[in-house]
Amino acid sequence: MTEAAKTVTPEQQLDLYRYMLLDRIVEETMTKLFRQNKIVGGLYSSLGQEAISVGTTYALEQRDWIAPMIRNIGGLLVKGVRPRDIFTQHMARYTSPTLGKDGTSHFGDLKNLHIVSPISMLGDLIPVMTGVAMAGRYLGQNIVTLTWIGDGGTSTGAFHEGLNLAAQQRASLVLVIENNQWAYSTPVSRQVPIEHLADRAKAYGCRAFIVDGNDVEAVFTTAREAVRLCRAGQGPVVIEAKTMRMRGHAQHDPAEYVPKEMFDYWKQRDPIESYERKLVAAGVLTGKIKKEILDAINAVIEEDRAFAENSPFPPPELAETPVYHEGPLPIEPQWKRPVAEVTPPRSSVKSEWNVSGDGDFQADAIEPATSKSPGDAAASVGARHGVPHKSAADPLKNATPKRNGAGRASAKRASKPAVRSRGRK
Amino acid sequence: MAQTTLLEAIRQALFEEMERDPAVVCIGEDIGVYGGAFKVTAGLLERFGWERVIDTPISETAIIGAACGMSYLGLRPVCELQFVDFIACCFNQLTNFVAKSFYLWGAPVPMVVRAPSGGGVHGGPFHSQNPEMYFAHTPGLKVVYPSTPYDAKGLMKSAIRDNNPVLFFEHKALYRRIKDEIPESEYTVPLGKAAMRREGRDLTIATYAAMTHTSLEAAAELAKEGIEVEVLDLRTIQPLDTDAILDSVKKTNRLLIVHEDTRFGGVAGEIAAVVFENAFDDLDAPVRRVTSLDTPVPYSPPLEERFLPQVYDIVAAARELARY
Secondary structure (H helix, E strand, O other), X not given: OOOHHHOOOHHHHHHHHHHHHHHHHHHHHHHHHHHOOOOOOOOOOOOOOHHXXXXXXXXXOOOOEEEOOOOOHHHHHHHOOOHHHHHHHHOOOOOOOOOOOOOOOOXXXXXXXXXXXXXXXXXXXXXXXXXXXXXXXXXXXXXXXXXXXXXXXXXXXXXXXXXXXXXXXXXXXXXXXXXXXXXXXXXXXXXXXXXXXXXXXXXXXOEEEEEXXXXXXXXXXXXXXXXXXXXXXXXXXXXXXXXXXXXXXXXXXXXXXXXXXXXXXXXXXXXXXXXXXXXXXXXXXXXXXXXHHHHHHHHHHHHHHHHHHOOOOOOHHHHHOOOOOOOOOXXXXXXXXXXXXXXXXXXXXXXXXXXXXXXXXXXXXXXXXXXXOHHHHHHHHOOOOOOEEEOOOOOOOOEEEOOOOOOOOOEOXXXXXXXXXXXXO | OEEEEHHHHHHHHHHHHHHHOOOEEEEEOOOOOOOOOOOOOOOHHHHHOOOOEEEOOOOHHHXXXXXXXXXXXXXXXXXXXXXXXXXXXXXXXXXXXXXXXXXXXXXXXXXXXXXXXXXXXXXXXXXXXXXXXXXXXXXXXXXXXXXXXXXXXXXHHHHHHOOOOEEEEEEOOOOOOOEEEEOOOOOOOOOOOOEEEEOOOOEEEEEOXXXXXXXXXXHHHHHHOOOOEEEEEOOEEEOOOHHHHHHHHHHHOOEEEEEEEEOOOOHHHHHHHHHHHHHHHHOOOOOEEEEEOOOOOXXXXXXXXXXXXXXXXXXXXXXXXXXX
């Protein structure tokens, strides 16, 4: 990235600080509510990871879409969700966005904030947000979609299917791998035999960045670059943000399996405290400004906590509301390009594949696969702070749909229908 | 009016819906240049282009997930699974993501998942299954399983226009075997409405898909013995037209349920329960089932024949019921 691309204005700095602080106070408030037995289900903390949710979402525009996971409350707040929605969700109240039908960060907003609700199964959001990006491109909206996955979630099938489709489609998806080093109780080294999860991106032919997930400005500027690339049609982009989960998997889990020294080390790297020191040293943050920020946050928190606590539980009969939607869709397609481009006859193409070089390859030109030496790994760590980790190869290069039928056809359409097509691939 | 196969009827529905509505896009494996494993999507790419006829990698989870995401922006994706057997690969996306989306957070998912299904073509255990009940059991999904070209076209149009996820089963043994005269003019067939294929006074057979034709053959046999069978084609499994089933049972007082799905947990059990709960006093005989065996679909022709319900199985069961 250029120096200009790393620039963060004082206004942006205070915003980043404010949102991280808001995130932390919202979650601290919920921890208190949990201890008072007012949270119905589990409570998952993003303590120590606030810079990732906040920094990445802050790089988006209003028209862009996110899909949060359980540790992305900060992303929801940056997108414009009020703390009351997060409180009422966790407290299963009738006033929550899902009216009490689901909890935690499992809610969305199609119309205004452009948030897709997650489910508990990891990785599923990646193909879904790929689809949102594909639809956005089709409609000419030039939107970017962003979702997160933990280090643990990178081992799911949906992660790999989703990232591959996103790469094949050149989807404008920013996929943030939040490497907090623990999948519940399992350390990364026991999940995967690689050091950097960003290396996964290479196999799919998409760009990746590795960033210090506790440095909110590095996260933000990297995400901003990723968003820029996606908006320019060069997606998807993977960002691996290295961080540390400072609590157990959820409130019930004391995380005794984490070495104490590891917590101690990362406590010194707290993203909010370190950023506060930086902003104070830079003269951007003063005691007066900090007090104003805290007062404003605490006022909202107090109001929203009271609202949530005074909210009723849903009436039992709400459980019987329909599972099918009757009536018009909440969103009709918002076309930002001429519909004629996708309707016949302008949409018509000659359907044939163009396979370059007859699919031949030069055996001597292929580098032998060698295992990475520790030196190589160190080199890619050097790619932190927003330096492109891998450059993109064009996955479509060897088989490109030919739009106007120029050139030769290597694979004509099969003329005989396969009446009993049986064998699959 | 021209004689049209079930396969061609579905193709026509896709073609006409894509002409009518630019929000309709197709996504699946080998559906573009190749036109789909069974050629249902043949010609769509030439007409509608790469953006609307999307060939994907072999990634059923990604296909369903991406289609779900597209639907959130108001598109109406129609997914093709190459064989419905592979729906197991995207079970999670369908049952946990797609099916629950509207109920939980109010986001409808207007998408169709169409797939060749069913046995009788010696496709073996992984190209012959009828997994409709996994999905009929999942609140939030609709399940359509037509038996005629006319219905297939009309139901496909309704499925695409429906604002909910619809699984559309296309029985591959019927693709080219069954022909209908299809009107040239626009029509739809509503989801959730059964069709009476044959009227009779002695016995009701409730069935769907390929077994509709097997049941009609059985009914013709039984008529020679003086047993007049009513054949009710359910057409959609979810929602189920319980009114039509109950009306027929109240008329004939005997019910035989025939399906190609395996027995345990098949829709026959659900239908029997509905009839017991609502029309017990109208029954003159126990409800009977003719279904496939509770085994995988075996490959070799004599084994598959034994596995699938045959005309003589239906005739024997109906005869016994009629004489009860």
